Amino acid sequence: MSAPKSTPDPLDVPPMESLRERIGAIDEHTVDLLYGLEPVFEPDSGDAALGAYVEYQCPYCCEIIGTSVDLTDGSRSYIEDCQVCCQPIALSLQVDARGDLQGLEAERAD
Numbered sequence: 001m002s003a004p005k006s007t008p009d010p011l012d013v014p015p016m017e018s019l020r021e022r023i024g025a026i027d028e029h030t031v032d033l034l035y036g037l038e039p040v041f042e043p044d045s046g047d048a049a050l051g052a053y054v055e056y057q058c059p060y061c062c063e064i065i066g067t068s069v070d071l072t073d074g075s076r077s078y079i080e081d082c083q084v085c086c087q088p089i090a091l092s093l094q095v096d097a098r099g100d101l102q103g104l105e106a107e108r109a110d
């Protein structure tokens with residue numbers, strides 16, 4: 001077994017030439033890839049103690065409604081108007097002892 005001769009010798013490429021190629025390859029898109037990695041929105045960034053974003057189906061118009069709920073008060077029920085059809089929806093929030101959302105029920109309140 002002899003070493004393959006097709007492997008290019010790294011010393012064949014002048015350092016400056018290789019550097020210029022790399023600089024030339026960095027366009028706006030590449031910069032975005034390099035520096036645009038920070039997520040704008042973090043759904044699970046420790047917000048469990050304050051509230052949560054939930055989605056439920058409106059019992060009147062069957063639209064999926066997204067809303068923020070306050071989990072600091074524990075389990076409770078309250079009325080929220082549908083953002084689409086403005087009908088009153090009775091929301092039942094189930095929160096466990098750790099303040100984590102266990103469930104959400106949406107029923108007609110009329």
Ligand SMILES: [Zn+2]
Nearest residue numbers: 058061082085
């Ligand atoms: Zn509705």
